[in-house]
Amino acid sequence: MDGITKYVAYLTAVILALLVILVVFDATSRYLFSEGSTALQELEWHFFDVVILLSIAYTLRNNAHVRVDIFYDRFSEKTKALINILSFVLFVLPLSFLIIYIGIGFVELSYVQHEASSDPGGLKYRWIVKSLMPLAFMLLALQAFKELLSDIKRWREL
Template sequence: MVLLQFGIVVLRYVFGISFIFLNEGVLYLHSTLFMLGAGYTYLVNAHVRVDIFYARLSDRGKAKIDLFGHVLFLFPAMIVLLYWSWPTVRTSWAILEGPISVGGIPASFLLKSLIPGFCILILIQGLSALIRDLLRIKEAKS
């Protein structure tokens, strides 16, 4: 992605040439990196967290907060996003939707498919975290 962006800059500012499909290539790569990398980010606990009280809690308290967050926020949000994005993705695949811009990459359907992929990966990782938190709560009791 960095090399592609570098090539775009060189082409534009040194040679005065611009290709829309190259610019969209950066968009596709950037989207793929973030949408499919989100599950891994969640796995290694590198996601954004608001640590107002969380940092001072015990392991059991942290597990309870995380459990609450998974059940009340994460799962409902991902299910709603999956539910509402699916018809758009299905339609996009049915017509093999073309480029975003004239002269762009003729595969918008692939880009839109990242949304349900993101939701599914986050749901799987959320389920894993939920099980981990339940075990942390159980271990802290005994």
């Protein structure tokens, strides 16, 4: 799972670089040449969605997620492992499965309705970016399961 997460992070880094280039191009064309594009602005938001959603599992893998470190840092390693186990079982995995379950229907509805931007000149095929939501949480659930097994092993050894 770590390998998959790593390669998804590489893809995300490429998308982030493209996002920076796109924002610079869009801002330059708007402010210097008074030319703007609704499609480019929407593409910026879609790239931003890709970066955020596909970075969730990587953040968990590298232990860079949000938590109250002021308390967590003071706990013993065994207590930290137990907190991680409970967090995965009670919060991360159930929430991931819920978002996957709801998200698949959300994407399906978008696809069936041929959902597109309501703005003239906007992007079509909105289901593509919406499909990242269940995909991102599938990756998160897999990474969380891997971390859960690691923390169970660590808890037993301490």
